Amino acid sequence: xxxxxxxxxxxxxxxxxxxxxxxxxxxxSSINSYEFIVFDTELTGLNPRYDEIISxxxxxxxxxxxxxxxxxxxxxxxxxxxxxxSTLIHRITPQQIEDAPExxxxxxxxxxxxGKALLVGHYVALDMAFxxxxxxxxxxxxxxxxxxxxxxxxxxxxxHRVRNSFGKVNIGISYNxxxxxxxxxxxxxxxxxxxxxxxxTAYLFLYLxxxxxxxxxYTLKDFYLAGRIGPRIF
Amino acid sequence: xxxxxxxxxxxxxxxVEFLQRNLPFxxxxxxxxxDLARRCTIDFFPKDTLILHQDVSEVTxxxxxxxxxxxxxxxxxxxxxxxxxFRGEGGYFxxxxxxxxxxxxxxxxxxxxxxxFLLEKEALLSxxxxxxxxxxxYLKQFSEDVVCTAYNELRSRKVKVQSQNAFYxxxxxxxxxxxxxxxxxxxxxxxxxxxxxxSELAIGSVLVQDQSGDIGGIVTDKDLRAKVVAMGxxxxxxxxxxxxxxxxxxxxxxxCFDALLQMMNEQVHHLAVERAGEIIGVVTSxxxxxxxxxxxxxxxxxxxxxxxxxxxxxxxxKVPLVVRGLIEEGAKANNITRMxxxxxxxxxxxxxTLLHEEMGPEPYPFCWLMLGSEGRKEQTFKTDQDNALIYxxxxxxxxxxxTSKLYFRRFGNRAIxxxxxxxxxxxxxxxxxxxxxxxxxxxxxxxxFDRWISAPEPEEVLNATIFFDFRPGYGQVALGERLRxxxxxxxxxxxxxxxxxxxxxxxxxxxxxxxxNFVVEKDGKYKNRLDIKTRGxxxxxxxxxxxxxxHGVRETNTLDRLQALADRDCISRELYTETREAYEFQMQLxxxxxxxxxxxxxxxxxxxxxxxxxxxxxxxxRESFAVIGRIQAYVKDEFRxxx
Numbered sequence: 001x002x003x004x005x006x007x008x009x010x011x012x013x014x015x016x017x018x019x020x021x022x023x024x025x026x027x028x029s030s031i032n033s034y035e036f037i038v039f040d041t042e043l044t045g046l047n048p049r050y051d052e053i054i055s056x057x058x059x060x061x062x063x064x065x066x067x068x069x070x071x072x073x074x075x076x077x078x079x080x081x082x083x084x085x086s087t088l089i090h091r092i093t094p095q096q097i098e099d100a101p102e103x104x105x106x107x108x109x110x111x112x113x114x115g116k117a118l119l120v121g122h123y124v125a126l127d128m129a130f131x132x133x134x135x136x137x138x139x140x141x142x143x144x145x146x147x148x149x150x151x152x153x154x155x156x157x158x159x160h161r162v163r164n165s166f167g168k169v170n171i172g173i174s175y176n177x178x179x180x181x182x183x184x185x186x187x188x189x190x191x192x193x194x195x196x197x198x199x200x201t202a203y204l205f206l207y208l209x210x211x212x213x214x215x216x217x218y219t220l221k222d223f224y225l226a227g228r229i230g231p232r233i234f
Numbered sequence: 235x236x237x238x239x240x241x242x243x244x245x246x247x248x249x250v251e252f253l254q255r256n257l258p259f260x261x262x263x264x265x266x267x268x269d270l271a272r273r274c275t276i277d278f279f280p281k282d283t284l285i286l287h288q289d290v291s292e293v294t295x296x297x298x299x300x301x302x303x304x305x306x307x308x309x310x311x312x313x314x315x316x317x318x319x320f321r322g323e324g325g326y327f328x329x330x331x332x333x334x335x336x337x338x339x340x341x342x343x344x345x346x347x348x349x350x351f352l353l354e355k356e357a358l359l360s361x362x363x364x365x366x367x368x369x370x371x372y373l374k375q376f377s378e379d380v381v382c383t384a385y386n387e388l389r390s391r392k393v394k395v396q397s398q399n400a401f402y403x404x405x406x407x408x409x410x411x412x413x414x415x416x417x418x419x420x421x422x423x424x425x426x427x428x429x430x431x432x433s434e435l436a437i438g439s440v441l442v443q444d445q446s447g448d449i450g451g452i453v454t455d456k457d458l459r460a461k462v463v464a465m466g467x468x469x470x471x472x473x474x475x476x477x478x479x480x481x482x483x484x485x486x487x488x489x490c491f492d493a494l495l496q497m498m499n500e501q502v503h504h505l506a507v508e509r510a511g512e513i514i515g516v517v518t519s520x521x522x523x524x525x526x527x528x529x530x531x532x533x534x535x536x537x538x539x540x541x542x543x544x545x546x547x548x549x550x551x552k553v554p555l556v557v558r559g560l561i562e563e564g565a566k567a568n569n570i571t572r573m574x575x576x577x578x579x580x581x582x583x584x585x586x587t588l589l590h591e592e593m594g595p596e597p598y599p600f601c602w603l604m605l606g607s608e609g610r611k612e613q614t615f616k617t618d619q620d621n622a623l624i625y626x627x628x629x630x631x632x633x634x635x636x637t638s639k640l641y642f643r644r645f646g647n648r649a650i651x652x653x654x655x656x657x658x659x660x661x662x663x664x665x666x667x668x669x670x671x672x673x674x675x676x677x678x679x680x681x682x683f684d685r686w687i688s689a690p691e692p693e694e695v696l697n698a699t700i701f702f703d704f705r706p707g708y709g710q711v712a713l714g715e716r717l718r719x720x721x722x723x724x725x726x727x728x729x730x731x732x733x734x735x736x737x738x739x740x741x742x743x744x745x746x747x748x749x750x751n752f753v754v755e756k757d758g759k760y761k762n763r764l765d766i767k768t769r770g771x772x773x774x775x776x777x778x779x780x781x782x783x784x785h786g787v788r789e790t791n792t793l794d795r796l797q798a799l800a801d802r803d804c805i806s807r808e809l810y811t812e813t814r815e816a817y818e819f820q821m822q823l824x825x826x827x828x829x830x831x832x833x834x835x836x837x838x839x840x841x842x843x844x845x846x847x848x849x850x851x852x853x854x855x856r857e858s859f860a861v862i863g864r865i866q867a868y869v870k871d872e873f874r875x876x877x
Contacts, residue, residue, distance in 0.1 A: 062275075065352065068246035069272030187301045187349060189248070199248060203349065206278035214280055 012139035014108045021116045022144040027220040031209060034220060035117040036061040036148070038205055039072075040197035041127045042090040044083055048129040052078040053103065054092055056110060057194030059202045060117065064209060066202050072113045073195045075100035090192040104138040111135075114145055118220075122177045122201045124149045148223070150201050151175050153208040156226040160215050180204055246271045249351055252300055256324045258371035266365070273357040276300070279344045286328065286338035293331030293338050295352040299323055302348025303853070306340050320345065320853045329372050332358055408493050408507055409486035411522060412515030416441050416506070421450060421474035425462055428453055428473040436541055439504050439516055442477045449513050451477030454504055483508040490522045537580045543588045543652050546581055550656040553577050554615055554832050557825075567821035568793050575611040578658075579604075579707065585652055586708040593645060597638045598675075599710040600625035602649075605665060606700035608707075610775070611791045612821070615828045615838045619650065619658045620700055623667040624713050627675040638675075646673050665700060676713055680720055687721075687728040695734050702779055703790045718788055725783040735780045736873035740866050742773045766824050767840035770855075773862045774817040777869065781805065792817065805868070813865060816858035823851065 039058035045051035058072040075092065077100040087093055121127045124147045132142040154175055173183055177200055178191050186203045189196040209223070217223055249271035253259040259267060275295075279285055279302075286293065288309055303322040307315050318340060321327060327342050332355050362369045417440045419428045428440055432455075444450035453473055461467060461476040482502055484493050486509035493505055497519055507515045520532075533549065533556050540546050556577065557570055586602055606620035607613050623646050628634045646667035654660055667673050674682070686698050702721070706714030725731070764770075778795040781787070787798045793814060800810035828838035844852065869875065 064277070066276035068249045068274045068276060068351075071246060185301075185347065187248075203276075203278070206276070206349075207347070210278050210280050 009137065009140035011141045012108065014111045015135070015139050015141040015143070018111055019141070019144050022146070025146065027146075027224065029220060030218050031213065031220055031223055032064045035115075036120050036205070037072075037114045037117040037145075038066075038120040038150075038198055038202040039127065040121060040194045040201060041130060042092060042192065042194045043130060044078055044080070044086045046126070048126075048133050051130070052076070052080065053130050053134060054078050054082065054086075054097060054100075055090070055194040056106065057196070057198040058110070058113065059198050061120070061202060061205065064206060066199075066206065071195065072110065074106050074109075076106050077102050090194075103134050107135060107138055111139075111143060114143065117145065118148055119143070119145045120148045120150055120201065120205050122150045122197075122204070124151075148205075150177075150205050150208065153212065153223070153226070154180055154204070157208050157212055157215075160212065164215075177201060177204065246274065249274050249276075252298070252351065256298070258368045261367055262365065266361075270353065270357065270361065274298075274351045274353050277350050277352050279348045279350065281344055281347050283344045283348075284341060285344065285350075286331075286340065286342040288339065288341045289337055291331075291338040293328045293336075294355050295328060296326060296332060296355070296358045297328045297342075298351040298353065299325045299327075300349045300351055302344060302346040302350075304342050304348060305345050306342055308340055322852060329358070333362070333372065406490050407486065408484060408488050408490065408517055409509065409514070411490060412507055412517050413521065414515065416449075416513055416515050418443050418449070419453075419473055421445065421472060421477075423473050424470050425458070425467065425473050425476060426469035429458055429469075432458075438518065440473075441481070441506065441513065441516065442473055442479075444474070449481055449506065450474070451479030451481050452504055452506065452516070453477045456503075478502075481506050481513075483513070484517070485509070486514060493517060494519065494522060533577060534580060537577070537584050540584055541588075543585055543592075544655075546585050546652075547655050547657070550578070550581050550658070554829065557615075558829060558833075567818050567825055570825055571612045571614060571821060572791075574613045574615070574617075575608065578608070578613055578617070581656060582653070583708050585656070586649060589645065589649055589652065593641070593648075596625075596645070597634070597641050598626040598628055599713065600642060600645075601706050601710045601713040602667070602708040603704045603714055604707040605704050607703075609700070609703035609705040609790050611705070612775075614821075614825055615832055617658060618661045619653055620661050620665050621650075621667050621707070622665070622672040622701070622704065623674075624679050624717065625675055626710070626713065627677040642673050643670070663697075676716070679717055683717070683721055684724070687725050687731045690728075690731045690734050692734050692737075695731060696738055699735075699738075699776070699779065702783060705790050721783070722786040722788050726786045732780065732784050733873060733875070735776070735783070736869050736875050739773065739776045739780055739869045740875060742769065742862070763841035763843050765840055766820060766827070766842045770820045770859065770862070771817070771824065773865070774813065774820075777813070777865045780869065809865070809868060812861050816861035819854055819858050823847075823855065 037058050037060055039056060041053045041057075042055035043051050043053055053076050055075050056072065060067045060070040075097045077097050082092070082094045082097065119128070128143075128147060135142050158173065173179070177197065178188070181188055181200055181204060184204070184207055186200070186207060189200040189203075191197065191200075212223065212226065217226055246268075250264075250267050253262075253267050253271060259270070262270070285291075285297065285304065299321060301323060303320055304325075304327065305317060306319045306321060306327065307317045309315050327340075328338070330336075331338050362372070417431065417435060417437060419431060419440050419442055421442050421444050428442075432438070432440055432453075439452055439454040441449050442451045442453060451474070453476060457476050457478060462469070467476065482496070482500055482504075483506045484496055486507050497503060497505060503519050505517050506513045507517055533552055536552075537546065537549055540549065553574060557574060582602070582604075590596075601624050603609070603622040603624055604620070605622060607617060608620055623642055625638060625642055628638045650660070650666050650668040660666065665672060683701075686695055686701075704714065704717070775792050778792040778799070781799050781804060782789065782795045785799060785802060785804045787795055787802075787804075789795045789798050796805070796810055796814055796817075799805045800807060805813075823842065824840060827842050828840075831838045847855065
């Protein structure tokens, strides 16, 4: 990027605030004192270089409870046409996103919505790659919110279960979101809808955090070390 | 707090949907619901989490169970624990504490991984204030809880709980107890004439009318004993000389308790019942005790003492009264169905004895067979007639055969009519002694069974299963026993026949997901109800019958069969115990269900509304259905059924 300084977008105010919020971040408090935003995105494809976000769904978790009155959901109108094969997965049609806001309108609101919360996603690295690419493009920076990957939490929890169960637990389970939800007998939500998937992830997140808490993981740091979670390493 | 964006806010649809499905919220309009849903948070509690701690936890939220289940229990000062209830999906807790503004009055602990919707205290309070129907819902729930708690506390203090039956004394009016219009003799009639009249009608007292036409007194059995026989009074003396006078009366609108009290005070057993200045009947202490219905013994005596078949008609209606008392005293279903069976057996026995006397001696010895649930001694209130008649094979003589056919035809037809009048509905499949097909000599019956077990057509065998549960009920019992000997010796050898029965055992799919998702009838008259008989009880009965036939067990009662099978090590102790418990629980549930229906004036059926069950009952029911899966697996294995 430094090669072509004229392409640089100045850093957005919101992102500056975001950076300040996390300049000093304490990870030694109990897990339940943090606020989380559990989110999911729907995409036109899986390659961050070419593909785009077309929908974001997010729910807030405070005091380790899902706050159902504070949801975030939006469609996003992509720059390119919506590929048909992606429509077949998430069932979002070009017509549906015709009047949707564009990414530059959505991003500041989402960053604001997240505030000082930690971000949680299932295989969150993928969502963050798309999000940060868009943030760089439109707002000249990235979000500094630490991330928690529910998939890695699930792996940590699964290891814990295997250690403590003497063989009663399935070892070769899939870490696909829907399959995990079934494995743990969680309430099920529709797949491939950003809002529903975010909610499903939130249920999974609560389930895992509470169970790991019982197993002796208290602080955020414990959780990080448990799953070596998050794209940011402290 | 982060800024919320109006445009990107999404309704918490999952919460709204949940509220829409559950009382009392489902009666609210969608705007209120959405608003309420926004104020909910969702929390997760792993299994064995103590959510509310009795007398310690401040109740800050109403908890609605989305997934999972909790147990609710009390701990008393000695640390003893009383389980109060299980609550499952759609259930709630915490409301009482919020409304009373008190700490949790019970312990609530998760028994499964549980997700709850939490509604803030303030939100619930304002909801209650603005929606009277919600307030009413909780109030009703609480009053039931409170009554229930009070009841349990009484019991835990070992104070004898006053039986529901006692309330009969305070609610039933005397005019509903008296059985007939009073018998009246004129005062000029002789003692002998009065006594003859009493004997003829099988009654214990007559009223005596004086010259002016008023009722002047009463003559009872006791008067005849004490004032006539013991004192040597002439039988020709006018009845007025021995009558008790003046007549003790009681108002027709008095309750039974008052009548009993008056009898005790005045040391009499008979009271004339007065309504608008007129004597409408006589009531005895015996009448009241019978109506009170606690003691099966009274009913026995009445049945055995009956001299006329018609007199039995009304007695069979009293069976539920007796049974009610037993259920309240905590009798197990098996004992109750046995009691019903014994009472019905006595009615049938008495009825057939009187009929037999009326018709005169039979040409050949015969035996009345009881089939189906009657044969298994598992009758409940709604019991169709299932019976048959077997008689000794007549000599090869046309005249003899004709005479016996004629006699048993009349016997069978009349018996069925009388039984119907007693309130036992006719069998829809006509498996009754009135059907010539089921009124046959021994040789024919043996051939019937031989055909069923030897060359079985699946259809025919399955239609005949109730016959394999036969039991002799009246007459020459040996005839029935010989048939049983034949069956016990032959059936174990008939592999194909047993295989058909085994396959049939596997037909019924138990509703395993009962607790989560009630498996109920989809439509029709019994929509959203669970048929506890065909879904629940029949598989147990079939299982016990199948294994008994295989192992030559002669018992017909399902629990007796299981016990016999376990004693002979045909099934494991473990399987026996869990099968027995599951079966007994379901029988109990059905009995209570049917009793409730009868008390509200409905015709009892087997379709239970799962919504009316407590969480504890649901939980137990789910476990008992799981047992059906296990016995089916056993059958599949044992008979190597390939599906």
